[in-house]
Amino acid sequence: MAKKQDQIIGDSPAFLDLMDQISRAAPLDRPMLVIGERGTGKELIAARLHYLSNRWNKAFQKMNCAALAETLLESELFGYEPGAFTGARNRRAGRFEAADEGSLFLDEIGTMSMSAQEKLLRVIEYGEFERVGGTDTITVDVRVIGATNIDLPAAANAGEFRHDLLDRLAFDVITVPPLRERREDIMLLAEHFGMAMARELEWLVFPGFSKKATEAMMDYHWPGNVRELKNVVERAIYRAWDGEQPVCDIIFDPFESPFRPPVKTNRKQVAASPTPGPIQGEAKTIDKSPDGPFDLREEVAAFEKKLYEHAMEENRFNQRAAAPYAGLSYDQLRHGLKKHELL
Numbered sequence: 001m002a003k004k005q006d007q008i009i010g011d012s013p014a015f016l017d018l019m020d021q022i023s024r025a026a027p028l029d030r031p032m033l034v035i036g037e038r039g040t041g042k043e044l045i046a047a048r049l050h051y052l053s054n055r056w057n058k059a060f061q062k063m064n065c066a067a068l069a070e071t072l073l074e075s076e077l078f079g080y081e082p083g084a085f086t087g088a089r090n091r092r093a094g095r096f097e098a099a100d101e102g103s104l105f106l107d108e109i110g111t112m113s114m115s116a117q118e119k120l121l122r123v124i125e126y127g128e129f130e131r132v133g134g135t136d137t138i139t140v141d142v143r144v145i146g147a148t149n150i151d152l153p154a155a156a157n158a159g160e161f162r163h164d165l166l167d168r169l170a171f172d173v174i175t176v177p178p179l180r181e182r183r184e185d186i187m188l189l190a191e192h193f194g195m196a197m198a199r200e201l202e203w204l205v206f207p208g209f210s211k212k213a214t215e216a217m218m219d220y221h222w223p224g225n226v227r228e229l230k231n232v233v234e235r236a237i238y239r240a241w242d243g244e245q246p247v248c249d250i251i252f253d254p255f256e257s258p259f260r261p262p263v264k265t266n267r268k269q270v271a272a273s274p275t276p277g278p279i280q281g282e283a284k285t286i287d288k289s290p291d292g293p294f295d296l297r298e299e300v301a302a303f304e305k306k307l308y309e310h311a312m313e314e315n316r317f318n319q320r321a322a323a324p325y326a327g328l329s330y331d332q333l334r335h336g337l338k339k340h341e342l343l
């Protein structure tokens with residue numbers, strides 16, 4: 001069974017819809033495709049599809065297709081016969097045989113070679129394949145669950161993924177919403193990971209997060225989704241140390257430091273020069289003086305807006321990070337963003 005720490009947490013409408021779709025899809029003996037950004041929980045969802053199916057007490061095999069070179073992937077999936085390649089002394093069963101009567105989770109399925117895709121199509125359609133270097137046809141009954149974070153139809157149109165395999169795999173497609181599209185889940189997950197970390201550190205109680213920390217997490221756009229949230233929370237908690245005050249320092253970027261070696265670009269120009277130069281292409285017009293008469297306040301406001309946008313972009317739209325970047329307090333930054341209708 002799934003381990004306790006593999007619980008799927010969430011109660012946003014988007015998350016509940018997703019759980020509904022999974023419960024309906026799980027008992028069907030059909031291939032499934034799970035699509036979503038990195039760190040959204042695709043692997044947890046694949047496990048749930050297996051454990052809620054009639055195959056729950058049979059094998060659940062997992063294979064990351066990007067982890068192995070083309071030929072190795074084929075022998076890992078389909079097994080091999082002695083002499084199939086140098087070093088293949090004994091016969092070896094592959095993942096499909098190991099997953100017989102159960103499910104096989106193929107992660108990063110978009111990276112599979114064309115020849116492995118061809119074999120995969122046949123095994124999905126007829127349950128048949130040959131081991132690498134073998135001639136006997138092996139028959140298995142395996143439910144395939146694929147996952148990817150690339151656009152498979154686009155890959156198929158570009159000739160990188162077989163259309164026929166995509167049609168077979170995509171009996172139903174489960175698309176996992178990114179965390180920023182289900183903000184109600186952020187603090188629920190943060191508390192969950194926070195409590196687990198506090199237990200690991202043997203704190204007597206978990207004091208929760210301060211208002212400032214909560215706001216910072218709610219404002220952030222989480223490009224790495226739940227995996228990133230888990231890391232950020234665990235880092236905040238172990239650094240908070242005493243387990244008595246609510247956790248208030250949230251560090252989104254562990255590389256952030258005043259001693260960080262400078263990046264070799266001219267991105268610091270804006271902050272460094274007293275008369276700000278062009279902001280990396282985008283704001284080229286604002287460093288030259290207007291041609292004729294002008295409205296100083298309008299020009300200054302336009303320039304100011306560009307600088308706010310720039311600070312936000314440079315800090316991945318994290319307001320807590322953008323404020324010191326622009327030499328402002330958090331409240332000043334929010335005020336400015338509102339003024340320029342950037343919120």
Ligand SMILES: Nc1ncnc2c1ncn2[C@@H]1O[C@H](COP(=O)(O)OP(=O)(O)OP(=O)(O)O)[C@@H](O)[C@H]1O
Binds near residue numbers: 007036043
């Ligand atoms: N809803 C959730 N509840 C609890 N934990 C979650 C949830 N979603 C994801 N996680 C946790 O986040 C981490 C990343 O999840 P997972 O490995 O399933 O993501 P993924 O979509 O497969 O990412 P990648 O595309 O990078 O492989 C794991 O530690 C997982 O346990």
Ligand SMILES: [Mg+2]
Binds near residue numbers: 042043107
């Ligand atoms: Mg994964």
